Amino acid sequence: MRLHDLYEQYHDQVQFLSIYIREAHPVDGWWLGGPCSPIFRRYAPRASSDLYDPQTIQERRAAAGQCATALAYGIRTYVDEVDDRVNIAYAAWPTRLYLVGVDGLIAYAGGLGPYGFKPNELQDAIDRYLLAQTINTAGEL
Amino acid sequence: MNIFSGIANDIKTVARYRPKLMKRQIALNKLAPKAGDVAPDFTLYDTTGLHPVTLSDFRGRQPVALVFGSFT
Numbered sequence: 220m221r222l223h224d225l226y227e228q229y230h231d232q233v234q235f236l237s238i239y240i241r242e243a244h245p246v247d248g249w250w251l252g253g254p255c256s257p258i259f260r261r262y263a264p265r266a267s268s269d270l271y272d273p274q275t276i277q278e279r280r281a282a283a284g285q286c287a288t289a290l291a292y293g294i295r296t297y298v299d300e301v302d303d304r305v306n307i308a309y310a311a312w313p314t315r316l317y318l319v320g321v322d323g324l325i326a327y328a329g330g331l332g333p334y335g336f337k338p339n340e341l342q343d344a345i346d347r348y349l350l351a352q353t354i355n356t357a358g359e360l
Numbered sequence: 361m362n363i364f365s366g367i368a369n370d371i372k373t374v375a376r377y378r379p380k381l382m383k384r385q386i387a388l389n390k391l392a393p394k395a396g397d398v399a400p401d402f403t404l405y406d407t408t409g410l411h412p413v414t415l416s417d418f419r420g421r422q423p424v425a426l427v428f429g430s431f432t
Contacts, residue, residue, distance in 0.1 A: 222427060234422045236413060238404065242430045249377035270431055276409070284407040286431035294427060297404040297413055308400035310392035311428035312385065319399040319424040323416065326423065328395050331385060341425060348423055 220338045222292050229345055230293075233318075237294040239283035240306040243313035245272035276301055316341045318348060399424075 226235050244251045246269060273279040279298050287296040299305045306312050314332025318341060319325060327344030329335055393399060403414040418424045 225425070229425075232422070234418050234424045235427065236415075236424060237427045237429070239407075240428050240430055249374070249381055280405075280407045280409055282431055286429075287407060289431070292427070295406060295413075297406050298409075299404060305400075305402045305404060306428065307388070307391075308393075308402065309426070309428060310388035310390075312388065314429040315392070315426075316428070317393070317399070317426040319415065319418075319426065321418070321420055321423055323399055323401075323419045325393050325395050325397050325399050328393060328397075331389050331392075332429070345423070345425070 220342050222294070222338055225338055225342055225345075226293050228342075232349055233345055235292075235294040237287070237292060237296040238299060238305060238311070239279065239286060239296055240299045240311055240313075241303055242270060242272045242282070245270055247271050274301070318344045320348065321352075 229235075242248065270282060270285075273282045276298070279301065283296050283298045303312075309315065309317065310331070314336045316327070316329035316336060316338065317325060318327035326348050327341060329337060329340060399415060401414070401416045403412050405412050415424060
């Protein structure tokens with residue numbers, strides 16, 4: 220299950236927010252664009268391998284725009300501030316998925332990416348959540 | 361640069377960054393909100409800087425899927 224497929228299937232019932240955070244493997248950091256890049260490409264075929272870590276909010280917005288275009292999830296992208304405040308609050312780096320219920324509580328907290336990044340788990344959580352909502356609504360009638 | 365020196369450089373890069381980043385990642389993971397916790401509220405802007413979104417605006421309306429990531 221790809222994120223794009225999840226969005227296509229559930230966007231009428233669930234609000235999807237893509238949040239661009241600090242780069243995981245920039246050229247000026249833990250870069251995976253060298254000779255080992257075929258391995259990296261296998262797991263992230265549309266990821267960039269020639270991006271420097273953005274230092275200003277303008278640079279972040281530009282990189283996030285490139286990312287949104289290249290990955291084409293269809294989900295509107297929002298950009299974390301340079302102080303990483305949302306990334307830190309959600310311990311989200313390098314990737315992570317959450318589902319937040321209408322009550323403002325976390326309904327699903329995914330594992331840290333890349334190994335814990337599991338869109339299938341998010342789908343299961345969405346299904347469970349929507350089913351529980353349906354049962355609750357029926358009980359109130 | 362031949363492929364062997366390239367791989368050697370890659371290994372050096374991993375050795376340089378991985379321990380520090382993994383340590384930070386593990387520390388952050390302990391602080392991650394868990395199922396049942398109140399979701400930390402935020403307001404962020406889109407890639408144009410013109411359109412904000414506030415998580416708490418969706419309370420009582422729709423569940424929200426948060427997808428965190430970057431381009432690399």
